[in-house]
Each structure stands twice: as C-alpha cells, then as structure tokens.
Amino acid sequence: MSAPAPSRRALLWARRRAAWGEFARIYAQNRAGLFGLAALAAAALTALCAPLFIDAAELAVTGGPGGRFEAPSGEFWLGTDAFGRSVLAMVVWGARISLTVGFLAAFVSVALGTVIGILAGHFGGWSSNLLMRVTDWFLVLPSLVVAVALAAVMERSTLTIILAIGVTAWPATARVVRAQTLSVEARPFIERARALGGGHLHVMKRHVLPNVMPVVLAQTTLLVAEAIVMESTLSFLGLGDPSTISWGGILQEARNAGAISSGIWWYMVPPGLAIALVALSFTLCGRALEGVFNPRLRERR
C-alpha cells in the first residue's frame, strides 16, 4: 500500500484546518458577529475567572463589606445592595449561573428538538404526524407558564430551571430540523445510501445529521439567548434557586427591596444590561453563523 494510514489522517487534519480557516474568514466578514463573539468571550472569561478576584464570602447576605444602598463610588463601582454587597461583584458572579443555565438549557432543548425533528422528518407517515402534533401542542403552550408550573412543583434548584427551560423550548428547533431533514431526505444521496443497504439509523446518523448540523448550531446560539432571558425571568419571579446568585435573582431582590420606587438605579440597571448584552451577543453570533452556513443569506446582506 502506498499511503500509510497516519499520512491519510494527517492529510485529513490539514483539510479540516483549512476548512476552519475558510469558516473563520467568512465569519470575520460579519462585523456584528465578531462583536457578539468578542462580547461573549469577555463575558465567559470574566465568569470563569470570577473566583480569582471576588471573595465568595463577601457575597453572602451576612458578609457584605459595604453599607446599605451605597451609591457608586471608587470602592464600589456600581454601589451596594440592601445587604451591603458590591453590585458589580454580584453581577460578575451572576454571570456564572446565567451562562451555565443558558448553555445547558439550550443544549437540552436543542438535543431534544434535533432528535424529534429528525425522527419526524425521516419516518414520515403517522408517526411523524403524531410527533408533529405533540410539537405543535408544545409550541402553542405558553412556555413561560409551563416553566413556571414546572419550577413550582419541582425542587427549587438550578437543575430544575435547566429542565424547565429545556423541556419547553425545543419545539421551535424540532420544526426547523424537521423541515431541513425533509429537504435533505429528498436528495439522491439518501436513496444511494438506502440502495447500499443502509438502515434508518445509518441514514439518520451519517447523512441527515451532518447536513442538519449547521442549522442546529445556529439554532443553538439563538436558543442560548432565549434560555438566559427565561432563566432571568424565572428567577425574577422568585422561582429560581434562592441560594445562588443569578442576574434574574438580583433583579428580583432589587424589586423586593423597592429599588424602583426609591430610585436605586445601580441595583437594577447593571444586571438588566448584562442580560440584554449577553442575549444580544448570542443572537448576533447566531445570525452570523446562519450567514456562513447559508450563502444565499450572506449575499442578501
């Protein structure tokens, strides 16, 4: 044999690197997407490194280093809350929970939506009809209400929030993935795979999945934004885990402390801005990814 296996693998990696380079080049043409990516990287880095410059003890209700409702100053850049804790430290710390919940919940819902979408698209017939009716049913249910109900009956923990969001946010993904699956299934290479003897699993795993992945990836980034907003909403409504700090949780405390009526803006605005900024960044990234994967969309820009 003239081509030993390692060289084939090395070549394959070289090709993958080239493909990624091309991907990065096209992505970089979208300025908004770059901005979103930079903002996300900054947020993720801050969240990861938070323990290095924030003492967790100072975030306990009893351990606030400052006075009650101190206005922004040199020591506390964004002032303090009702318990004398630094709002800046809380917002930074809150990013950890908000981002984790956002990612995990989006992952759960996208995984669920992808599996259901591909199954419905691949099999067709009554099973597809059944799956899509269930999807429609979930789609028209007000997801916030379902999440509230779920979060209310289950234990109040971060996991509950993740599940509540994951279980209610999947129908949109399922719809998109099913549509994409149908268009992939109509292409001749699916028939070739079947004529080669490939079973359902083979067709779905080796042919449909790789071809719906771009859509799924773009959908994921959009869903992370949605999940972060939803987590904040649930926490704001008091359904979050009371022992952790999240952006929605800070907003809820601010409301409880009467921050709105007493004009303590530094308690409300920073977490609110953080939510908006991160959600926006994810959306921008998602749009940019869609553009990379769908050249027609790129041209229209």
Add this chain to the structure above:
Amino acid sequence: MTAELQKSTPQDGPRGAGGGARPEGEPLLSASGLSVAFTGRGGRGTARAVDGVDLDLHAGEILALVGESGCGKTTLARTLLGLERPTAGRVLFEGRPLAYGTRALKRYRHRVQLVQQDPSGSLNPRHTVYDAVAEGLRIHEGATADEERRVADALSRAGLRPPERFYLRYPHELSGGQRQRVVIAGALVLEPEALVADEPVASLDASVRGEILRLLLDLRADLGLSALVVTHDLGMAWNIADRVAVMYLGRVVEAGPVEEVLAEPRHPYTQALMSVLPESGAGEPQVLAGEPPDPTRVPGGCRFHARCPVLASGEAERAGVDTACRTQDPGVLSGSGPARVACHYAALGRGGD
C-alpha cells in the same frame, strides 16, 4: 458485427446476443408480472407507473431499458432494487422472490447496486471520496482491516488513479465524470453481481459520456458484472447493451437483442423513436404528435393506439387489426419467450415472415 461483438464480450457467462439467439439458463434478476401503482393525492386517481412487466437480466448481460420520461422505467428500476414495493407481481433474484424484511433486503443490496442519474446529487457533500466509497463496506461489514486496500482497489477499477489522490477530496472538487466514477467505485467495493444504472450518463458532458460507458463495458469484461441500464437514449443502447427493452406507459412493448430491435424495429413506437434520432438517415422522421401519455389514464385496448402512426394512417385497418388495436390489450411481453413485440399489427407481420 458478430465478430466485433464476440471480441468485446467475456468468454464465460451465457451469451448469444450476437446471433439473435436468446440468453439461456436461469436469469440473475427478473421481474415477473410486475406492477407498481401510486395513489394520487386527494383521490386524483391511481397512476399505474409499471403495469405488468416481465423482464430478465442474465448473468454477464447488459440490458438497456429505453423509454420516454413518465413511461415507468425509473420506477421499474427502483422496484428491482427493492426501493419500491410492487403492487402485483414479483421481483426474482437467482430465481427466488425478493424478501422485503430488513435483513433480507440488506443482504440483497450487498449483491445488486444502484448508480443514479445525477452524480452531483448522489454523493453526500459532507463526505470525502474515501468515506463515500467505504460507506457500503462499513454498512455490511463494519470496520475491516483491509478497508483501505479495498477502497483503493475500487477507485482504481473505476478509473480514478492513483486512488490516494482522491481519498480526501470532496464531491464539489471533482468534475461530473469523476463524481460518477466515485459513485461507481462505491458500488464496486461490495463486489456486486449486478448494477442497476438509472440514466448513468444523462447529466454528463458528451466527451465524458463515452468514458463512463466504456467503464461499464470494461467492468463486464473483467468482472462479469451484469447491468440494467435505464436510458432515454437509443444511441447508448447501441453503444453498450446486448439486449434492449422498449417501454411505453408502464409496459415493455418491444424487447430483444440490440442488433435485431434497433436494426429492424417492429413496434410502431420503436420505429418512431428510431426515426427521430438525429442523423438517423432512416427516411422521414415520424414525429408523434402530443405529449407523453399520462399513467393515471391508461387507454384501453393497445395503450399506444391513440398515438400510433400505423393506426392513424389506416394501415392497421387494411390489415384488419384496427378493432383489436382499439379494444384488445396485446398482452404482456414475456421476459424470455419467443415473442419480441406487443403489437397486433406487428404480430401479423411475423406470420408473413
């Protein structure tokens, strides 16, 4: 012509196309009374895409199935591969009816392979050439130690040499002819006994077309591979096929050795098809009026009678078969029987020979 033919065909395998004799022995793959009907949406009637077909493909034989679009030739090919279930009749492989269980079908598809019309669409754009060719092996045998050797083998057999240069290419980096070779390599890697090729060169450039057809002939000579080639192109049948079957509206209307059928077509439909070939030089072209007919409304009597130039010219009336043409179905042409043509008028001519 006979000498030419024998030179280019392998020594083994049942032969006999040259002298007009029929291939003998058990056919490898055959259709027996095969019908496939599709129910239209919203109750628009049933389309009888394949409407009673007997057809035999012998080992080492290349059979061309010729017809216009909508005549059911592609449906027939798909049914022979088990991709479509017949509504009546059977598909027989080595004399045994095709079983439609998952395992049985998988085993069958190890031995009979499909080559599709559009090579650009029939390769997954996200798979490399190596993956596309190895796919069949992985489906049937999982990861094997000699996978790379067999892939290299299949690629060079299909004319992609040296094979290593193509391993990591993606379909969009290949020309149309190279893509079709990859598809053929993907079929060869399983060492099948028969190929079913649906318009294998219709979407390729003229210069590439001949190369792919020659590949099919070489594979038959080297491996004894049989092929059913579905096409609308009589020139292609002349180029590579031993036997030809002409299909019209779900039925085979004329079948036989290529030299006989194309040199002396008996069915008026075959005659018309032959006459409109560019540069045929076969006198005045008989351009049939009207569009290809609709399989949801198969006419009674002979299904060709509404467009038949022999009936329209009064020739059939003079021969006294016009009533039969309009009211009597000429019947299903047997896959290997002596009759060559399903036509009342031509049947008279046979008696006169």
Add this chain to the structure above:
Amino acid sequence: MSTDEGARAPDAAQGPDPAPLLRVEDLRVDYRTAGGRAPAVRGVSLTLEAGSKLGVAGESGCGKSTVALALLRLLPKSARVGGSVLLDGEDVTAMRWGRLRAVRWAGASIVFQGAMHALNAVRRVGDQIAEPMLLHGTAPPGGTQARVAELLESVGLPRWRARSYPHELSGGQRQRVMIAMALACEPRLIIADEPTTALDVMVQAQILRLIDELVAGSGIGLLMISHDLSVLADTCDRLAVMYAGRVVEEGPAAEVVAAARHPYAAALSAAFPRVGDPASRMAPRGLPGDPPDPAALPEGCSFRPRCAVAEARCSSTDPDLWAAGDGGRRAACVKVLEEAV
C-alpha cells in the same frame, strides 16, 4: 491579433452579402474570480446571415453560453467584455441603454434552457407572451389577445392555453411557450441556448421541427447553442465547435460532423453514436480528461493535454483558425495548416 485576419479571409472569399445579420468580431469575456480574472471567451468571431442557422457546440464551461449572453449584454457585472457584436451593422457593445432594451426583444431574443424556471409560475402564459409586446409598444391596435392566440397557434398550442399557468403545461409545452415569447416582437435573430436539453427524444424532435419551420419561411436568423453535436448537425447549416473559450472548428454542419478536422471536434462527433453504425457498436467513444480551468490554461494549444495526436510543437504553438477546405471550413490545429501548405 491574427485571429482577426483569420476571421476575415474566408468571409471575403465567401460573402456576397456585405452586412450580415450578426457579426461577432474577436469577442472576449473575462470573469472576475477569487483568483484573478478568468477568461471565458478568448477571441470568438462568428458570422450569421439572415435566414440561416448557425450552431455553436461545446462541453459545459467552453464559453458557449457566455457568447450567447454577451450578444445581448446579459452578462453579470463581474464580466468584462471586449471585441464587437454587430447586429444588423449596429454595435451592441456600444449601444445606449434605451436602444439596447429595444434591441433585446425586437432585434434579437433568447430562448433559454430549462423553461420551467424561465417562466413566471404565478402568471398566465398568455400574459407572459404579451408582456414584451406591451413593454416595447409593439402591441397591435386591437390589443394583444389576438396576437397571443396567433403566436400560440404558430408554436402548435391551442389558443385557450393562453389562460393556463406554467405548471399546467408539460416540459415540451413550456418550451413552446418560450418560443412564442421569443417570437412576440418579430425579432430578426433568435438565440436558442440548449432549447431541447432535458426534453425527451420525441418532444425534442417536435421542438426542433417547430424551430425549423419557424425559421425557414421568415428570414429569421437562428443561433443555436448545444452540447449535442448530432442535434445541431440536423438543424443548422453551419457549425462552430468551441473549446476553452475559442472556436476550434467551423464549417458546414454536415461536413464538420462527418469529417471533423480538429481532433476535439472529431472526438465530440464520435461521442454521439449513429445507431446502426457497426463501428460504434459495443465501442463507446469519449475523451479522457477534463476541460482546462480557464484561470490556468495550458501552454500552447489548450486542447493538447487531452489530444490523442498531440506532438511536441503543440506545447509551444497556439494555433489560430486556418482555412481547412471548401465551404469556408476552418480549424485551429497545426496539422490542418500543414496540409494546407
């Protein structure tokens, strides 16, 4: 360029008509691509007399469709066009926008391949046929309806078909509608780009016969572009075979097909077998290799890498079209020049 001289010589020998319907001189088209400019057409000269039929043959990517589009300036913005296109003596490449619009339907019209996509799916075909007449103010005083019916009948469709939508028609019928549209403003030149590709043999025969009849009586010039040499040989008077953006052989259609002088034209004509010809029985013939990448053409003759009879000198000389026999036959091959001398 010596191509120009080569183009004029046979015309002078042949042409009694001083102003042909269409005269393309040294047409050049480049496309802007990621890797610089790629030449798609490299100096093509063609002449078409009124009432005659010229076929342009070649593989995909040889530049034949680019030529068709360049004739009416329908190329995308990334294309750069050189040379001249004289339609009835008037240079299309130098026309003002308003004049060009008038010429596009009334002077010359195009029948595209793939009639499915060229027709608007949500409008009745009668309205679509009438559209060019309304746009160009050539509608008869009594309204377009009678003229549409007349056009439909001339292409072999019943007049009530004017009320149909494209999806209600078969492929052949849609191609007939396209032809009726092209005829609407009574053009002097019809450019047919693969008019029968993707149609069945029988329908193809119908359409070719229709085109033949329409052109025969009317003095319309026909420029037909196809990859199928046998179709062109049957329909056209003269034939030009293109390879890698150039005409490599030109002459009376039947002669070019029967006895091509350029090896590429010979290979192309052998690729379409004649049923009944013992030489092609069980012997399909093609051409190994692929057409060259326009951005990286080989040195010397661009056909050399695929040529079965190439010699050492072919890698240094890029031959122009030379006279290669009677009837204005020309071929771009060093061997032809040799025989002529």
